[in-house]
Amino acid sequence: MSLRSFLKHMEELGEIRHIKDEVSPKFEISYIMKSFDINGPVLMFEHVKGYKNKIAANVCGTRNRICAALGISQTELYQRLLDACRSPRRPEIVEDGEVCEVIEKPDLSKFPILTHFERDAGAYITSAVVHAKGVDRKNRKCVHS
Numbered sequence: 001m002s003l004r005s006f007l008k009h010m011e012e013l014g015e016i017r018h019i020k021d022e023v024s025p026k027f028e029i030s031y032i033m034k035s036f037d038i039n040g041p042v043l044m045f046e047h048v049k050g051y052k053n054k055i056a057a058n059v060c061g062t063r064n065r066i067c068a069a070l071g072i073s074q075t076e077l078y079q080r081l082l083d084a085c086r087s088p089r090r091p092e093i094v095e096d097g098e099v100c101e102v103i104e105k106p107d108l109s110k111f112p113i114l115t116h117f118e119r120d121a122g123a124y125i126t127s128a129v130v131h132a133k134g135v136d137r138k139n140r141k142c143v144h145s
Contacts, residue, residue, distance in 0.1 A: 002098055003056075010042050018046055020046045022048075025051070025112040025123065026114075027117075029045055029048070032045075040061055042061070043055075114126075
């Protein structure tokens with residue numbers, strides 16, 4: 001399930017709380033996230049000060065949401081995780097997909113990266129960061145014809 005389809009599903013279930021006020025990526029968003037971190041809803045920050053992008057937070061905040069994303073029941077979760085660790089599957093290589101909709105030079109400064117605490121040296125990415133290469137060990141690029 002893609003992140004887009006997952007968020008649409010969560011919206012249908014009423015699992016998303018939209019924060020429509022302008023919020024700062026420096027301390028403010030992380031403070032709000034902390035207020036909802038135990039079994040809280042998915043948070044969608046609609047207006048991030050200085051950025052065009054939204055932030056979705058607390059996406060994997062409950063087992064129910066993780067299981068919904070995987071399309072399994074809670075009783076199947078532990079076994080699914082074990083199976084994935086023991087027998088990882090090769091990714092499917094496709095010519096086109098949602099990831100190829102926007103093609104531009106990568107620029108992390110376009111993304112609202114959070115500063116969490118006053119004594120942090122600066123903004124940083126905390127988790128869910130993946131750098132992937134194809135099975136042939138080369139970086140993949142989306143090409144539209």
